[in-house]
Amino acid sequence: MAIRKSKTPQSPTQRADQKRVDILKSAGKCFRKNGFHQTSMQEICTEVGLGPGAVYRYFTSKDAIIAAMAEDERRQARTMLSEFHDTDDLPQALSAITRAFADRYAAISDAGLMTEIYAEGLRNKRVGAVIKKAETEWVDGLADMLRTAQERGQIDAALNAQQAALLLTAMWDGIVIRQAYTQEVPEAMMNLFDDMLKRWLSTAAVSTKRVKPAPAPKPVIAAPEFDFAPEPEPAAEKTPTQAETDLRQMSLI
Missing domain, CATH: 1.10.10.60 (Homeodomain-like)
Structure with a gap:
């Protein structure tokens, strides 16, 4: 039994x-x-x-439901972010986050709902306030993750972590919206995204400022060589004395 x-x-x-x-x-x-x-x-x-x-x-109210959905959405994202905070390979972690977003919004309806929530936040102050707060926490958390990686020498220390976090978030949002229209994110695009992240965040990245090359040295023209000795300077004329003058005059008489 x-x-x-x-x-x-x-x-x-x-x-x-x-x-x-x-x-x-x-x-x-x-x-x-x-x-x-x-x-x-x-x-x-x-x-x-x-x-x-x-x-x-x-x-x-219905607005309260929409606001709660927006808050839950970003809470899940922050939980995912915390799982990768202490990673030893940040570009790989960001790649994993990208694929997690793609899987999370694989259904067209889910991607569309997320997009509609954000659009509603632009019209509805209550929903907009919730989204803004959630977005600030998300971007700040991602920027802190980038700074930690910079301190460990994992990524380029010259990057502005806050601006980089904003750009990454915008790229992820763009992938979700694109996926809603194409129904899938091609593997080739995901691989390209991974490669771009590695190149962008690499510690080997150098400044794109061009250095003006130094002008080429002008050729040195050697002085001509002469095989003959310089002509001796003419001897200064000797002024005759009074005795020599008198003797010359007596010889003429």
Whole structure:
């Protein structure tokens, strides 16, 4: 006779967390199908199988649901980032993060939902504030990771870590959006991205400032050589004395 194992009862906090997750999943399903503004709270309640009172106990409005989705999205990203913080091979870790994002948004609907959340943040101040806070924490965490790698001599110390973190984040977001349109990220593009990261972050990177070459030395023209001795200077004329003058005059008489 098989013995059934009784499930460990959940605490009130665990049950509340699970209800919250269920509501977000159901809302996400509705948003993927109809978009934020075309989805009503009643549709979310129907999808999750709860009454309006139960749903409003966790989220006061549809905006609150969207904001929570944005916050959960970046929380997962920060958790992933923390797993690679102490890596010995930063370019390889960034490559792994890139592929994790690609896998996370492999479904067109997931990539579209992420894009729509960010677009909503530009129109909705409440959602925008949540996204801005989450983005700041993400970029700061990534910049700290880059600085740690710089201190260890793993990447170019001349890089501006904060700006590099912003650029990397923008590139990852671009890959997700591109994937939503092409349905996949070609392996060749992923390999190119990896190669670009290694070249960009390499400690062997040198300044792209061109150094003006020194002018070529002018040829030295040797002085001509002469085989003859210089002519002797003419002797200075001797002024005759008075006695010599008198003697010359007497010889003429």
